Amino acid sequence: MSVPPCRFSISESDAPLELLPQDISAWRQGNCSTEYVHRLDSGVPGPELVIQALTHGNEICGANTLIWLLEHGVMPVKGALTLIFANVAAYQTFDPQRPFASRCLDEDMNRLWQTESLLRPDSRESHRAVELLPYIENADSLLDLHSTTYAVAPMLIYPDNLRNREFADSMQYPFPHLLYDLGSYHTGMLISEHERHSDAGVSLVAECGQHFAAATSAQALATALHFIALHGMLDADVEIPDWGYAPDKSAGHYRIDRVLQAQTERFRFAEPVSGFERFSRGELIATDDQELIAAPFDNCALIMPARVPVEGEEVVTLAEYIDRN
Template sequence: MQVANEPTTMNDQPSLLAPEQPLELLPLDIEAYRHGNTGVDYCHRFDSGREGPDLAVVGLTHGNEFCGAHALCELLEQDLRPLRGSLTLIFNNVAAYRRFDPARPYASRCIDEDGNRAWLPERLKHPNSEETRRAARIAPLLRDVDFVLDLHSTSHPVAPMLIYPEQPDCTALAATLEFPFPHLLYKLGSYHPGMLISYAMQHGRRGCHGMVAECGSHFALESAQQAHAITRRLLHRFGLLKEDAIVPPWGYEPDHSAGHYRIREVIEARTEHFRFARTYRGFERLVRGAVYARDPEPLLAPFDNCTLIMPARIPVCGAEAVTLAEYLG
């Protein structure tokens, strides 16, 4: 989930949008899944007929983050049905997904705007972009579930991570998953209120909670394996799979010392001259006062254990450049 959109003014500079890593993971043909049973294209709901939690799994909130599509296709191909409750599978920004060009793989992130910042009631009531129109169609499905998993990947090759509100239901669930990678906590309502999972939690069913799973680098095979693993673990945790169901291993080598982080501040590029002090990939930890960027004045780490989360590949004036989080241990 790269923080900033690719700059449309740079479309004539192919090198900026060209792949920086091998394209191991490519888009699948999902046309067979266009017509579901929800009245919304590329959305499928399976009801067990038995009392239990209602879960939704979302992929392709960003069109070039293929791991989610791979995880959804695996569930559909295997004809998985929940033992109790219901399971809703959503291919989100299919329009952007269809535009993928391997020569410019970052350009198909979205059509008009970041699809994970547009989930605001007033925007969905009067949608004026491809992303808000799609969100408005999907929103009723998300307002009727108990939990939402939104599958993403990152531009830079960094550790997978879980991102979720610092609320009792979310933190308790995360503790049971034995997720051996970084956990990022945020305050619901202040950190990106236009996030898909935040919308479901604030405007959906009472008690609904959700998580974003960043599954690794966009085009790495491991990110698809990671998406399969976190999806299956959550389905198993909620009792939608048999007790002895096979849960696949993580796509990446576990790091049980990864720890927890609290998101403190989102930094936007104020000028076209924003530049990082050096090349950052993410999870670099700084002491208070360290210079991490210039815009054009120096930007200093405002607290100790200041960790850079998802720095933009190409900082763009007026867009998010990096998120600052406090390492909690």
């Protein structure tokens, strides 16, 4: 299989570079057979948790969270907690003049978790995924930490089933929840692969805020500690900090409907958007050369619109706003 190149805008970022990537070489040699993987075993029976960072190399909030957990010696009180720095090779290419370019090397590491890529890896990301797959398959619950291009509200994303929704609601997470049907939304996502192997735990993506913002790393840490605590695995002496961001009117449950791709280089949104704008059925969302793209249903929210639309690439996810948290 030929792997398309990892594509990104080469223009300077409009995201504030409040935090830059840290040197994580001290964490290269973990206590597993795989580099940049650390398994913290309590020695007491309990769940197997995995927290993954750097699925995308420029999303540094997750790496900062894992560094904090390791430097502060956070150990689960039962079960085991595995911490994974995923696409380290991409992370190490960071250039402050082109900060989005370190997202990946060859392909998006959050689109390759499916049989064809994992059985016949042909990119640096897919080879790394094969190394990490045993930890993903062995996990009862998985948290994958991400950040976003625009300064939109943090959000949780998860397959729509009772255990994921009940767990996410129990986090008292006062930000958007995005629900999707397994198999109908980015089948190569890490949490979808985990969900196929788990029948008791939970599979969550946390989008923690804008790339490189200090508040985003604070949000990621709070999310990770809530995740550990709700599994009954956090020592009572570990204080969970406040969320990095204040909730806003975008909070609620949304059901993902579809992903739009730019069919031409002339794709343009009808108005400036950053995310969670809502449209009524029939309202104009965008144009793609001569095509008019209208909202296909009421309460149609735009999720993670592309910063720079690229022909043939996804430009926005459409989701139906369901209810408040």
